[in-house]
Amino acid sequence: MEFFDFLFAGVAAFAIKVAPKIIRNTVETIKNELREIFPELSRTYSESRKTVVVTAKEIGEIDEEIQEREKSLRRGDNNADREQIENLNREKQKRYEKYQEAQGQCIRNQYEQDPGKFAKTELENGDENKLLYHTGLISLGKNCPSCGRLMRLQHRTVDNPTFNDFFWQCTGYYEGLTCRTFSFRPSDIDLVNRTDLNELSVDNETVTTIAKGVQGSIDRRLKVHLGEKDVDIVCPVHKTAMELKERRGSDDLPILDRFYLRCTHQGCSQTTKLKSFPQVAAYLQRQEGKGILF
Numbered sequence: 001m002e003f004f005d006f007l008f009a010g011v012a013a014f015a016i017k018v019a020p021k022i023i024r025n026t027v028e029t030i031k032n033e034l035r036e037i038f039p040e041l042s043r044t045y046s047e048s049r050k051t052v053v054v055t056a057k058e059i060g061e062i063d064e065e066i067q068e069r070e071k072s073l074r075r076g077d078n079n080a081d082r083e084q085i086e087n088l089n090r091e092k093q094k095r096y097e098k099y100q101e102a103q104g105q106c107i108r109n110q111y112e113q114d115p116g117k118f119a120k121t122e123l124e125n126g127d128e129n130k131l132l133y134h135t136g137l138i139s140l141g142k143n144c145p146s147c148g149r150l151m152r153l154q155h156r157t158v159d160n161p162t163f164n165d166f167f168w169q170c171t172g173y174y175e176g177l178t179c180r181t182f183s184f185r186p187s188d189i190d191l192v193n194r195t196d197l198n199e200l201s202v203d204n205e206t207v208t209t210i211a212k213g214v215q216g217s218i219d220r221r222l223k224v225h226l227g228e229k230d231v232d233i234v235c236p237v238h239k240t241a242m243e244l245k246e247r248r249g250s251d252d253l254p255i256l257d258r259f260y261l262r263c264t265h266q267g268c269s270q271t272t273k274l275k276s277f278p279q280v281a282a283y284l285q286r287q288e289g290k291g292i293l294f
């Protein structure tokens with residue numbers, strides 16, 4: 001990860017560190033670096049994507065078994081359940097590693113198939129949509145400087161987040177570790193993202209203005225997916241795909257306060273809110289192959 005700063009799974013985007021030396025052929029350099037991190041490659045993107053979907057489903061099934069055992073434990077403490085939970089957690093961790101590998105292969109597949117569909121941007125004010133689009137997604141290879149666990153890119157809940165509102169959050173925080181947040185500095189990176197997605201080819205204001213004009217249709221489209229799992233947004237604690245929910249009795253609420261993804265593990269309070277229109281567009285793109293500006 002020397003050259004990359006982080007990679008977002010789902011709809012591929014990644015950040016490369018602003019290089020101290022001039023890179024003559026960025027495309028070849030990116031290809032080589034991706035090959036080094038993800039040496040295995042499926043024949044096609046759709047094959048790697050299928051592995052993502054299948055492993056996410058398997059993780060969900062293992063987690064359901066764990067929940068059954070936890071229920072049984074609550075009825076009466078016993079060693080058999082405890083041992084089985086340990087085994088299942090180990091199995092789940094193995095699947096999660098396979099899932100992450102497949103997410104990486106998806107990025108490599110997409111880039112190798114058509115590097116021309118990607119462009120490098122220096123993030124400047126007005127480009128916030130390019131980051132907002134990827135919030136909530138797991139990041140590959142962005143490790144916490146104090147405990148080594150993966151981190152998630154988040155932003156403060158404000159109306160129009162600027163780059164200063166973004167920060168990294170260690171997933172170990174949810175396991176009770178004391179490490180919490182780390183600042184995000186856009187000047188350290190160049191973002192490489194797909195150019196064939198309309199929401200990434202215009203500025204943040206344009207996405208937001210257009211989206212505000214079609215809120216009724218966005219609302220109807222999101223409602224169709226209530227209860228569905230989003231394989232790219234996983235609970236940082238349970239590694240299970242989160243499910244789309246709508247706040248109850250909320251028909252008067254603005255659309256950005258209403259929909260969120262939630263972990264399905266009983267008692268888990270992990271959520272990922274859909275807090276910006278670029279993020280909603282990315283959600284719809286993943287579920288329907290179409291965003292908001294099409």
Ligand SMILES: [Zn+2]
Pocket residue numbers: 144145146147148149170171172173177179180
């Ligand atoms: Zn940490």
Ligand SMILES: [Zn+2]
Pocket residue numbers: 235236237238239263264265268269270
């Ligand atoms: Zn959870």
